[in-house]
Amino acid sequence: MIGTLLRRDLGLLLPGGRGGGSVLPLLFFLAVAMLYPFAVGPDAQLLARTGGGVIWVAALLAAILPLEKLVSSDLEAGVFDQLHLRGISEELAMAVRLLAHWLAFAPLLLLATLPAAGLLGLDGATTRTVLLGLLAGTPGLAAVGLAVAALTAALRGGAALAGLMVIPLAVPILIFGAGALSTTGDGGIALAAAISLGLCAVTPFVAGAAIRSAREG
Amino acid sequence: MQARLVAKDIACRRGERLLFRALSLACDAGESCHITGANGIGKSSLIRILAGLLRPYAGKIDREGAMGLVDERLALDTNLPLGRALAFWQRIDGCREPGRALDLLQLGPLRDVPVRYLSTGQKKRAALARLLNRGCPIWLLDEPLNGLDSQAQKVFETLIEQHCANGGIAIVASHQHIALPSPSRVELAEFAA
Numbered sequence: 239m240i241g242t243l244l245r246r247d248l249g250l251l252l253p254g255g256r257g258g259g260s261v262l263p264l265l266f267f268l269a270v271a272m273l274y275p276f277a278v279g280p281d282a283q284l285l286a287r288t289g290g291g292v293i294w295v296a297a298l299l300a301a302i303l304p305l306e307k308l309v310s311s312d313l314e315a316g317v318f319d320q321l322h323l324r325g326i327s328e329e330l331a332m333a334v335r336l337l338a339h340w341l342a343f344a345p346l347l348l349l350a351t352l353p354a355a356g357l358l359g360l361d362g363a364t365t366r367t368v369l370l371g372l373l374a375g376t377p378g379l380a381a382v383g384l385a386v387a388a389l390t391a392a393l394r395g396g397a398a399l400a401g402l403m404v405i406p407l408a409v410p411i412l413i414f415g416a417g418a419l420s421t422t423g424d425g426g427i428a429l430a431a432a433i434s435l436g437l438c439a440v441t442p443f444v445a446g447a448a449i450r451s452a453r454e455g
Numbered sequence: 456m457q458a459r460l461v462a463k464d465i466a467c468r469r470g471e472r473l474l475f476r477a478l479s480l481a482c483d484a485g486e487s488c489h490i491t492g493a494n495g496i497g498k499s500s501l502i503r504i505l506a507g508l509l510r511p512y513a514g515k516i517d518r519e520g521a522m523g524l525v526d527e528r529l530a531l532d533t534n535l536p537l538g539r540a541l542a543f544w545q546r547i548d549g550c551r552e553p554g555r556a557l558d559l560l561q562l563g564p565l566r567d568v569p570v571r572y573l574s575t576g577q578k579k580r581a582a583l584a585r586l587l588n589r590g591c592p593i594w595l596l597d598e599p600l601n602g603l604d605s606q607a608q609k610v611f612e613t614l615i616e617q618h619c620a621n622g623g624i625a626i627v628a629s630h631q632h633i634a635l636p637s638p639s640r641v642e643l644a645e646f647a648a
Contacts, residue, residue, distance in 0.1 A: 242546040316528025
């Protein structure tokens, strides 16, 4: 049953899936990495020093793009009602969706980090730190995104609001994940991973409660 | 296990408005019930309360048996062909003979048509197919006749009759006339607050 749910969610969210998932967040991410050198000039040292941070900001913003249809369309279509009648709790549905959301955007984002790092002239060690940081941080970004998407799903103009709400909530991940770039050692990455885990543990319950309360509204 | 649905002294509040109160109804296996009333009187809310999707403001509901719901929300992926959209629910429900519902509701030829291209009546029939595939004893139907042509209505009334004959329960909220096997009726206006 969980496999069935996951398959449907992936079909909905994966780029090129029949559900109309899109590669736009990815292109957006690469576009930022491409524009940044144009904006600050061809100073290779400056780019190499700040590039990691730019990739982090781009990743955060790219994670906001797919939030719009993450929950609201299924809420409107009554999918969660039907699942509820079948004894599948909102929490389980949201936990599965969290996994699907992460799978649909994070691996591709990590892959796109390589050309982005090339565009910004990052060296191997920095690229490695960025990749590890994103690997640790993206589950947290996905969790925040899903929780906010569920909270705003029943609101008019919820998608725009969701984008704004994700940013402050994602700041801790950004601080530790991107902070690992300027410190030695992997302490920052470990902290980003810890925050991610905490967020992933809480999100299904937050999102599930949000869906139930949207139903009562 | 015999299917059963008993609602006792239900009251429903939406926002600041008390829609109805002191409503009781009981359906045993093989019985059906027609909930009638004007628009906005709370038919859909009552169905959602019975389904456990809304909490009643007061009162208690006892259910025995799995429930299936058909309301105005289709819950099918509109981008997918009908067959595949239904297949998701078949897998969730563990349905063994999905072809039967498609045949009964004459949806076979529409199997490969994306759900978003279906007409209102065809979408309704798709939702009913999902209900049949579920194979559950308690049917909760909110305006199931909307958009159905007269032939499809007849087919559907027969389906309800068979369902009740097999020990199922059908609760139908509709402002339209519908032929149900048992004459039990709940006129919501009588319970309006």
